[in-house]
Amino acid sequence: MFRKLFGLEKKEAKRGNPDAVRLGVDLEMSYCPKCNEEYRLDVERCVHCQVELISGEERLGQLTSKEQGFTARSMEIADGESMVAIREGKLRDLKPYQILLAKDRIPALLNGDAAGCAKG
Ligand SMILES: [Zn+2]
Structure with a gap:
């Protein structure tokens, strides 16, 4: 026992x-x-x-x-870190991509440029 x-x-x-x-x-x-x-x-x-x-x-x-x-893994994007453009479009259409990437802890920047600006 x-x-x-x-x-x-x-x-x-x-x-x-x-x-x-x-x-x-x-x-x-x-x-x-x-x-x-x-x-x-x-x-x-x-x-x-x-x-x-x-x-x-x-x-x-x-x-x-x-x-x-x-x-x-850091979610910060450091200076000089290489970045790649994966999508262009309206800001609200891009937000889901950023969320998706964040789930895999990939930091993303939503970057407005002149072409998307109302003034341009
Ligand atoms: Zn195997």
Whole structure:
């Protein structure tokens, strides 16, 4: 009884990595770094990509660092940062694009130029 309880506890602790659960990574599986396909531990290469698999722990590490990079990404546009024009049009038509980009934490500027100005 006591041993049984102990065994159960051990299993739960391993499974209970909150990051692994949240990001859907099974620490007892291997993953393809390219297509993210999940494999049993005894498989060494991805059948699709022919690349070596990484362990669940490595995958989790990659995902969490990626995630941290994402939330740490600045929404400020610094001087000299390269910008690209993706859309021209009326201001109210462009606003949804800015919101869409912000969801991916991509800063956007709505820039009025002379052509759109009433005076011009
Ligand atoms: Zn693959």
